[in-house]
Amino acid sequence: xxxxxxxxxxxxxxxxxxxxxxxxxxxxxxxxxxxxxxxxxxxxxxxxxxxxxxxxxxxxxxxxxxxxxxxxxxxxxxxxxxxxxxxxxxxxxxxxxxxxxxxxxxxxxxxxxxxxxxxxxxxxxxxxxxxx
Amino acid sequence: xxxxxxxxxxxxxxxxxxxxxxxxxxxxxxxxxxxxxxxxxxxxxxxxxxxxxxxxxxxxxxxxxxxxxxxxxxxxxxxxxxx
Numbered sequence: 395x396x397x398x399x400x401x402x403x404x405x406x407x408x409x410x411x412x413x414x415x416x417x418x419x420x421x422x423x424x425x426x427x428x429x430x431x432x433x434x435x436x437x438x439x440x441x442x443x444x445x446x447x448x449x450x451x452x453x454x455x456x457x458x459x460x461x462x463x464x465x466x467x468x469x470x471x472x473x474x475x476x477x478x479x480x481x482x483x484x485x486x487x488x489x490x491x492x493x494x495x496x497x498x499x500x501x502x503x504x505x506x507x508x509x510x511x512x513x514x515x516x517x518x519x520x521x522x523x524x525x526x
Numbered sequence: 527x528x529x530x531x532x533x534x535x536x537x538x539x540x541x542x543x544x545x546x547x548x549x550x551x552x553x554x555x556x557x558x559x560x561x562x563x564x565x566x567x568x569x570x571x572x573x574x575x576x577x578x579x580x581x582x583x584x585x586x587x588x589x590x591x592x593x594x595x596x597x598x599x600x601x602x603x604x605x606x607x608x609x
Contacts, residue, residue: 395576395600395601396601396602396603397604398604398605399537399538400533400537400538400584401533402605403579403605405605406605406606410606418581419580419581421580422528422578422579422580422585422587423579423580424540424577424578424587425537425539425540425576425579426540426576426601427537427539428539428541430539430540430541430542430574431542431576432601434542434564434565434574435564435565435572435599435601436565437601442603444603444604445602445603446601446603447600447601447602447603448600449599449601450565450571450598450599451596451598452571452592452596452598452599453596454594454595454596455570456570456571456573456589456593457569457570457571458565458566458567458568458569458571459567459568460567461565466603466607470600479596479598483596
């Protein structure tokens with residue numbers, strides 16, 4: 395979503411993005427002319443008149459589970475966004491009985507929060523597990 | 527789920543769902559200043575409607591169209607930016 399019109403989106407897709415993604419962009423490119431939606435999400439810079447690089451993870455109930463906002467010159471990390479989605483999906487699928495510690499990826503150790511874990515995280519989770 | 531829109535001469539715009547359209551330019555600008563971010567993790571995302579371009583068509587998208595699915599909503603400064 396950006397402040398560009400849908401017509402500009404079409405030009406960008408047809409003339410540039412289609413050369414990068416052969417099957418076409420698999421999601422709608424949304425237009426927020428005037429920045430109303432961006433303002434509601436706190437990512438519209440009303441001085442520059444553009445959206446900043448905000449990324450929101452919204453769950454199937456419409457609840458915001460996480461967000462990240464960067465100033466324009468620095469791009470995002472798609473892998474990290476996907477990792478976070480996978481982690482939130484795992485937590486949801488376990489009904490909140492499991493939590494994903496720092497650096498978690500699918501298949502890695504999860505934690506089961508409860509009285510027994512207090513003061514005992516060090517026994518099961520090692521700092522090097524934070525890294526890939 | 528998302529209805530197709532006809533490409534007219536005006537630029538289609540969207541907005542928040544449930545927000546009344548305000549009349550008058552002077553009051554509109556004053557009220558605009560009072561719009562505060564409505565977001566908080568763990569709370570519902572504000573529903574919105576926005577025109578979009580998707581697979582060769584212009585469509586209207588509501589965030590609420592995606593209830594039941596995971597959504598990654600990304601804002602960016604502008605088309606043809608290079609990061």
